[in-house]
Amino acid sequence: MIRMGWRNLWRNRRRTALTMTTVGFATAILVLTQALMHGMVEGTARNATDTFVGEVQVHAPGWVTDRSFYNSLAAPRPVLAALAEAGLPAAPRAYGFGLTARANKSAGAMFWGVDPAAEAGAFDLPASLERGSFLTAAASREVVLGRKLARSLEADVGSEVIAVVEAGDGSIGNELFTVVGILQGLGETADRSAAILHSDDFNALFVAGGRIHEIAVNTRGAVAPDRLEARVVALARDADVRTWRELLPMVSDMLGVLDASLWIFSSVFLLAAGLGVTNTMLMAVYERTHEFGVLKALGTPPLRIAADVAVEALLLAVVATGIGAGAGTAGALALQRWGIDTAAWAGSTSLAGVAFDPIWRASFSLGALTTPVLTMWLVCVLAAVYPAASVARLRAVEAIGRT
Amino acid sequence: MISQSSCRGAGGSGRVMLRLASVTKEYRDGEVVVRALRGVDLEIGAGEFVAMAGPSGSGKSTLLHIAGALDRPTAGSVEVDGHDLATLSERELARLRRDRIGFVFQSYNLIPVLTAAENAEYILMLQGVAAAARRQRVRELLAEVGLTGLEDRYPRELSGGQQQRVAIARSLASGPALVLADEPTANVDTATADSLLDLMERMHHQRGVTFLFSTHDPRVMRRSHRLLGLVDGRIEGDGAPADLLDGRL
Numbered sequence: 001m002i003r004m005g006w007r008n009l010w011r012n013r014r015r016t017a018l019t020m021t022t023v024g025f026a027t028a029i030l031v032l033t034q035a036l037m038h039g040m041v042e043g044t045a046r047n048a049t050d051t052f053v054g055e056v057q058v059h060a061p062g063w064v065t066d067r068s069f070y071n072s073l074a075a076p077r078p079v080l081a082a083l084a085e086a087g088l089p090a091a092p093r094a095y096g097f098g099l100t101a102r103a104n105k106s107a108g109a110m111f112w113g114v115d116p117a118a119e120a121g122a123f124d125l126p127a128s129l130e131r132g133s134f135l136t137a138a139a140s141r142e143v144v145l146g147r148k149l150a151r152s153l154e155a156d157v158g159s160e161v162i163a164v165v166e167a168g169d170g171s172i173g174n175e176l177f178t179v180v181g182i183l184q185g186l187g188e189t190a191d192r193s194a195a196i197l198h199s200d201d202f203n204a205l206f207v208a209g210g211r212i213h214e215i216a217v218n219t220r221g222a223v224a225p226d227r228l229e230a231r232v233v234a235l236a237r238d239a240d241v242r243t244w245r246e247l248l249p250m251v252s253d254m255l256g257v258l259d260a261s262l263w264i265f266s267s268v269f270l271l272a273a274g275l276g277v278t279n280t281m282l283m284a285v286y287e288r289t290h291e292f293g294v295l296k297a298l299g300t301p302p303l304r305i306a307a308d309v310a311v312e313a314l315l316l317a318v319v320a321t322g323i324g325a326g327a328g329t330a331g332a333l334a335l336q337r338w339g340i341d342t343a344a345w346a347g348s349t350s351l352a353g354v355a356f357d358p359i360w361r362a363s364f365s366l367g368a369l370t371t372p373v374l375t376m377w378l379v380c381v382l383a384a385v386y387p388a389a390s391v392a393r394l395r396a397v398e399a400i401g402r403t
Numbered sequence: 404m405i406s407q408s409s410c411r412g413a414g415g416s417g418r419v420m421l422r423l424a425s426v427t428k429e430y431r432d433g434e435v436v437v438r439a440l441r442g443v444d445l446e447i448g449a450g451e452f453v454a455m456a457g458p459s460g461s462g463k464s465t466l467l468h469i470a471g472a473l474d475r476p477t478a479g480s481v482e483v484d485g486h487d488l489a490t491l492s493e494r495e496l497a498r499l500r501r502d503r504i505g506f507v508f509q510s511y512n513l514i515p516v517l518t519a520a521e522n523a524e525y526i527l528m529l530q531g532v533a534a535a536a537r538r539q540r541v542r543e544l545l546a547e548v549g550l551t552g553l554e555d556r557y558p559r560e561l562s563g564g565q566q567q568r569v570a571i572a573r574s575l576a577s578g579p580a581l582v583l584a585d586e587p588t589a590n591v592d593t594a595t596a597d598s599l600l601d602l603m604e605r606m607h608h609q610r611g612v613t614f615l616f617s618t619h620d621p622r623v624m625r626r627s628h629r630l631l632g633l634v635d636g637r638i639e640g641d642g643a644p645a646d647l648l649d650g651r652l
């Protein structure tokens with residue numbers, strides 16, 4: 001009898017309001033924390049991949065361990081063409097070690113030969129500058145330096161830097177570059193060593209003949225990681241294809257730990273919310289012991305009493321979780337849009353060579369509502385049915401009390 | 404339903420509606436044991452109209468609860484409408500209460516969230532009677548107890564006497580064989596008590612329902628056809644009200 005359950009809810013408005021507030025609040029907080037957790041994990045992963053690492057990288061077999069200039073991809077052009085064909089954004093890169101010098105300062109550097117247009121299409125790298133600008137579309141002897149490398153050279157935008165390298169043909173490459181940009185903090189390795197050149201300049205400096213050591217693919221989450229890896233493997237048959245989780249195992253592990261600890265946290269929270277709701281429901285049911293006694297005396301079977309209370313609890317839960325889920329969704333969407341600026345208390349953070357965005361954004365999906373809402377329903381019904389069943393098991397006189 | 408008219412008022416049809424044999428009931432309150440019933444033997448025939456009197460604490464409510472299958476005796480046997488209660492499960496007891504026994508409480512005990520009509524309808528709903536038939540029967544019943552026009556009021560919107568009328572209608576809705584009433588007139592004034600008694604008597608006559616009710620009020624006792632006197636958990640008197648009351652007073 002849904003009508004009876006509904007009227008029972010309205011009977012003690014204050015208590016119902018209290019229970020509903022508890023349930024609604026718990027639901028809202030659960031939705032919000034889930035979205036924040038999801039956002040943190042997703043944001044960290046995005047952070048790790050979107051700047052320059054990518055979701056999947058393609059190398060010649062063995063390059064990841066030896067980083068040899070000569071061990072470049074056998075046939076990079078067809079792979080790049082196929083990736084473009086498949087609509088998967090990708091950027092080709094070549095790497096070579098050498099020295100940079102300015103006045104009486106010098107430092108070792110890892111030169112990157114990049115295609116500025118491709119980088120801009122797939123990555124945030126061209127926008128990740130502390131000062132200056134990124135390389136222009138055409139080669140013009142420009143260089144973008146890692147921030148610590150720039151500091152060791154005492155170089156700034158406009159400075160001239162000499163590059164001295166051992167070229168691919170065994171000669172010594174030697175060229176003068178103008179610093180056009182300084183990268184923002186991207187992690188220790190890039191900060192200390194990156195000297196980014198236009199691929200044409202790189203080829204001239206290293207006599208590299210168009211070598212490509214790395215193709216970094218990044219769909220910004222548009223393609224699921226497993227499927228992306230499978231597709232790239234199919235396109236680049238003889239190459240070594242790795243996901244960012246393999247390339248950045250520390251970040252990947254940290255995300256695993258984060259995921260697990262957030263999962264534990266939300267379980268504990270769910271438990272606490274469940275206990276709060278249980279408590280209110282217990283009170284609400286025990287308060288009506290006498291009435292259940294009367295129903296029993298009239299011949300209501302115990303199961304029927306429990307079922308009626310379950311219906312009542314479910315009604316309450318549906319309304320309260322509806323409101324709570326609405327509020328939680330609104331909050332989550334707001335935090336997804338604007339985020340929480342953690343810079344104030346966390347400063348700038350970097351882990352395993354990857355810098356993190358100090359803005360912590362939530363990530364909300366409708367699917368994220370299912371767990372909190374269903375859990376609250378379950379908690380409400382169990383919390384109501386348990387005491388109702390124990391009351392229903394009493395003898396009618398015991399429940400009615402002294403009349 | 405049994406069809407007889409004249410002999411009912413005089414003291415029953417011969418079929419036994421309620422039988423208590425050596426019934427005792429003890430309440431344990433920590434160390435203290437209260438012996439509320441100390442060996443009650445009682446037989447009430449189908450169609451009787453019986454009152455039960457006795458000082459406070461003599462065990463009237465206890466007896467009614469046990470007779471109504473709301474509680475189990477500590478010892479002894481109880482038989483209602485041919486069913487030995489000791490042999491019935493909780494489910495079967497609930498079914499017996501639903502179908503064969505009506506209970507009227509001193510404090511009405513209506514379900515506050517249900518209207519007068521819905522309260523009276525409740526047991527019919529448990530019995531699975533179709534909604535239309537239910538409504539029809541309840542409208543007639545409420546008319547019989549004099550509540551026409553008040554069907555949609557909630558208990559809090561009714562006077563004590565009106566609430567007790569609803570409670571009586573509720574106890575009769577399922578067509579029970581036995582109605583047990585624990586001080587049904589204790590909370591109402593004399594005029595209302597009289598009209599409630601009129602109602603109970605009319606239902607008894609029209610429907611052949613067996614009534615057993617407790618009371619402290621000599622006026623109410625006099626209107627019964629048989630009076631039981633309960634003292635300290637034992638039946639000390641059993642007979643015509645006039646004999647018992649005049650003998651004692």
Ligand SMILES: Nc1ncnc2c1ncn2[C@@H]1O[C@H](COP(=O)(O)OP(=O)(O)OP(=O)(O)O)[C@@H](O)[C@H]1O
Pocket residue numbers: 402430431432437438439457458459460461462463464465466
């Ligand atoms: N649940 C209980 N626990 C302990 N003692 C009880 C309980 N119910 C009744 N008693 C005791 O049993 C005895 C009989 O009580 P009962 O309520 O049957 O008397 P009564 O005749 O109905 O009294 P009253 O006229 O006041 O209604 C009393 O001494 C009472 O205190």
Ligand SMILES: [Mg+2]
Pocket residue numbers: 403463464465585
């Ligand atoms: Mg009593």
